[in-house]
Amino acid sequence: xxxxxxxxxxxxxxxxxxxxxxxxxxxxxxxxxxxxxxxxxxxxxxxxxxxxxxxxxxxxxxxxxxxxxxxxxxxxxxxxxxxxxxxxxxxxxxxxxxxxxxxxxxxxxxxxxxxx
Numbered sequence: 001x002x003x004x005x006x007x008x009x010x011x012x013x014x015x016x017x018x019x020x021x022x023x024x025x026x027x028x029x030x031x032x033x034x035x036x037x038x039x040x041x042x043x044x045x046x047x048x049x050x051x052x053x054x055x056x057x058x059x060x061x062x063x064x065x066x067x068x069x070x071x072x073x074x075x076x077x078x079x080x081x082x083x084x085x086x087x088x089x090x091x092x093x094x095x096x097x098x099x100x101x102x103x104x105x106x107x108x109x110x111x112x113x114x115x116x
Contacts, residue, residue: 025060048074
């Protein structure tokens with residue numbers, strides 16, 4: 001099985017889930033660790049999952065998950081799985097709030113002028 005690869009390109013036929021979690025600063029790393037575990041232990045084997053990239057804010061108040069899926073339907077099917085729901089519940093219990101948003105890449109700009 002090949003490793004997931006993040007492709008940020010307007011030409012990629014992928015759905016991007018950008019989920020911004022708000023968290024008390026003292027729990028930011030705990031939440032990032034929980035999301036890391038969920039990705040490693042569950043999502044890597046879920047059909048339709050492409051990649052996940054976790055970012056922690058410098059102020060300690062947010063964790064951002066930039067995840068790619070083959071389709072919104074496959075994401076919705078994954079959300080019905082008990083193992084996925086268990087990990088989502090763990091993250092939700094740590095976070096104060098979260099704001100998942102589906103998006104498609106509109107454009108990518110690079111200083112070297114290469115098209116992504």
